[in-house]
Amino acid sequence: MPLIQWYPGHIAKAERQLKEQLNRVDVVFEVLDARIPIASHHPNVPEWIGEKPRILVLNRIDMIPQSVLQDWLSWFKSQGENAYCTNGKQGQGVKALNKAAQTAGVQMNYRRRDRGMLPRPVRAVVIGFPNVGKSALINRLLGRKVVASARRAGVTRQLQWVRISDSIELLDAPGVIPAKLDNQKDAVKLAICEDMGEAGYDNQQIAAALVDLLVELNFEQILSSRYQLDPLEITGEEYIHHLGNNRYQGDKERAAMQLLNDFRKGIMGEIPLELPPSSEGL
Template structure:
């Protein structure tokens, strides 16, 4: 079953342009990705945008990925020369380490300023990432109070705004930005499953069917059988949604699809990663 997913509303296009302008003013970039899909939730233009600026890589929703898989990703990213910071913005886990890493960049910047006879200033950081990966929740945790709106849906943050975290740190909250074209439909489907992309871009039944097929491919089909009482190995994802609708939801396929997607998104069916580190073989 083929799925085409595209979403590029006007406010994202405008935000991307504004963000590129604001990036000239920042000292360090906090890039937030979804821990369930660390590669699919990466914006391919980020490295071009930030150039040589320091970047702190954050994988949010650590609670939705098993510890063993988190460790595998840490090792893989280390092999790529990157340090990863795991967070659970909802509970505040990992936030202190991010703040410390950003402020360490500020120490270096102010040492250089002092050598040029300039006064110290707060380090300017920007939080960037795809819609709904947890950027605003991370900012609220850094500040210890809610200053920016956040919700479990894409497209909540619409404006760029500076937020003073402390005497030593200022943060720029930015709307989620996605590529103008989603080159990999496989990645696009994962983003839709994780709700990291606008819901206007896809059909829930098709995405839920693709999710079932992906769970079978990743050998997580036993979770489906235990939760819904249907064996995914004996049918396609599309057939699975149909059968689930017939047996539990009065033939309402849309309701069946949303149930499966929401059970995953809320962690009800457990911590399930949809990506694993690429093999070097």
């Protein structure tokens, strides 16, 4: 598979602006895709935020089984992290996030008071890869649609401060992605989950990789029952070829997009593409 890379100009610019704004921020919400929590963690975030409090958010929890979610929560706890669970579309978990930000604000204003300074609203920033659901979460926190949100990467193009309440100000930042994706296995998962722009990959190759990954994770029965085509005796590439011939008059691109969209929209069911590692840290 050709190298997967995607680093458009607006993201490079947003990353520079984000680093400048982080000095003004009290607490950082890092939003991860619950289907791929490791692959959707930006490796530079710890360096960028330093000692600032970080609140991990596992979004799209409706797209993985509850048992897998619990395994992830246990794993994060073993790493010293308390992960919050959200479904940005439905608003699940948003109240807990709001409370976490307010708690951080109380601590911040205690420190300001001790230095003889007046209290102010807590300033939070929401960061993460493109299309992990940051803007949908912000709209849920606000209780109304203020920032653009859509199921594709690159909708948010610039930084924007929004006032959640008298006690919280929130910075909505465009999705950030490493300038170079060194781990290509993770890059494939990001492409499958649409957490990067489609200009960075070939749909047919990514759909084939999805088939191979589903077989590796023992989800082959979903493919067999949904598309009446057994993936066990053929490669993912051959699967897309046969699916195109059987259903779409030889149109492999249409077959690839059907399979990818069925996964991305949750039509295939609750499918995690990562399980908690046994020893690696985040």
